[in-house]
Amino acid sequence: MPQVVVLVADPDTALAADVSGALTARGVAVTSCRTGAEALVQAGRLAPDAVLLAASLPDIDAAEVVKAVHQVLPAPVLLGAGPADADAAVRALTAGAAAVVARPYRTSELLPYLDAVRSENPKGRLRF
Secondary structure, rough: OEEEEEEEEEEOOHHHHHHHHHHOOEEEEEEEEEOOHHHHHHHHHHOOOOOEEEOOOOOHHHHHHHHHHHHHHOOEEEEEEEEEHHHHHHHHHOOOOOOOEEEEOOOOHHHHHHHHHHHOOOOOOHHH
């Protein structure tokens, strides 16, 4: 049975590793990268089912990444934002992000979004 494929773009390698491990344990295939430029390359290469994007990227504004992803993929983009990321979150939502989720990431918050992605592309349900 094919897995849901998620691209995680976060400059904090520890946060990316934590969320990647948690999602992988629940049957999600995860590829991680650290920059917006890498995210765009990986999105084109992988055609992920969803993208989890940190609000604070070192090279490209997250809203620009959201716009670019949507030009080539129908995948929803979830924006991970902390308390200082309100302006970036508004820009990303305006650019077409599907939702803003807490960063550091909470698997319990991400799984319902990813389960919806899986429901749209019937590949089975995620384990909670």
